[in-house]
Amino acid sequence: MSSPQPPMPQTAAPEGQAAPGSAPPAPGEAYPAPGSAYPAPGSAYPASGSAYPGYTSPIPVVRTHLGHALASEWTKIRSVRSTMWTLGVFVLLVVGIGLLTGLVVAGQDAGLGEESPLGLGFFGLLLGSMCIMTLGVLTTASEYSTGMIRTTMVACPSRARVLAAKAVVFFLVAFVVTLVSAALVGFAHVAMLEGEAKAPSGEEWLKGTLGISFYLALLGTFSLAVGSIVRHSAGAITIMIGAVLAPLVIALFMFSSSLQDVQQALFEYSIPNQMSIFYANSLSESGPSGWDPLWIMLGVTAVALGGAFALLEKRDV
Structure with a gap:
């Protein structure tokens, strides 16, 4: 029968290392600094900043604000290919069709008159x-659609700040691109039709460049709010195209005399007619005029954004 083995002697840990058998710190407690000994088993670990200070990140910790969200959204909108494609096609349509229309009118003898x-x-x-x-x-x-919204919300838990940053960045991008395109086409038309049409007044320049640019930027921001509410790209785009085309199409097929008032309202408040008001080419003699379309679109966009903010706070991402 073998005799029991004697217990192994306890050896002291080398200086600057943890004692054998010591447990790691509890959650929320700081690890001791490198080179310092762990506390004896059963004793409490020192709080961070005391005798054994915890790890300090070299990255400065700052309080985030709307400027950080704006910078993030600007990076996203200028780095994705959809922005370059959509804005590229937009400039091509506005400048290309505008110059082609100017060339056709310039080739006619009658011109534009007044x-x-x-x-x-x-x-x-x-x-x-x-x-x-x-x-x-x-x-x-x-x-x-891609699930990227989860990463966005982790990086910026304030949902209202994220949506506000998206709206501001998009509005500025849409406004600047529209303003440059509209002004370029306007200067080209004035140069091509010099002597064949009256020179635009200052108010006409203001409405034909700044006014229409504000209107289209607000229309795009309204689409942004609809996209946030619907959360489906194809569905939201279909809704917006219907909002532009449906009133005119419906009005064209209202032949009954009892529906004349409805037909007239659809003509007057349709988006194409409101855009034409900036060029004094309204489809009707009544209804919105002057700068009214801009205030109407501003109110509609504000309501849509309000709904998007409210739903964003209530729904899961």
């Missing part, structure tokens, strides 16, 4: 509005 040449840019801007609406929807809805 009409402003700035109105020739309306056709390209009407088609280009589809690109602005598409980009507005993709700015929000595409992140739900």
Whole structure:
């Protein structure tokens, strides 16, 4: 029968190392600094910043604000290919159709008479509005399709700040691109039709460049809000295209005399007619005029954004 083995002697840990058998610190407690000994088993670990200070990150910790969200959204909108494609097609439509229309009118003997040449840019801007609406929807809805919205919300837990940053960045991009395109086409038309049409007044220049640019940027921001509400790119784009085309199409097929008031309202408040008001080419003699379309679109966009903010806070990402 073998005799019991004697217990192994306890050896002291080398200086600067943990004692054998010591447990790691509890959650929320700091590890001791390198080179310092662990406390004896059963004793409490020192709090961070005391005798054994915890690890300090070299990266400075700053309080995030809206500027950080704006920088993030600007990086995203300028780095994705959909932005370059949609804005590229937009510029091509506005400038290409605008110059083509100007060349056709310049080749005619009658000219424009007393009409402003700035109105020739309306056709390209009407088609280009589809690109602005598409980009507005993709700015929000595409992140739900790819799941990128989860990463965005982890990086910035304030959902309202994220949506506000998206809206601000998109609005500025859409406004600047539209303003440059509309102004370029306007200067080209004035140069091509010099002597064949009256020179635009200052107010006509203001409405034909700044006014229409604000309107299209708001229309795109309205699309952005719809994309945030629907959370589906194809569905939101379909809704926006229907909002542009449906009122005119429905009004064209209202032949009953009892529906004349409804037909007239659809004509007056349709998006194509409101855009044409900036060039004094309204489809009707009544209804919105002057700068009214801009205030109408501003109110509609504000309501849509309010709904998007409210739903964003209530729903899961």
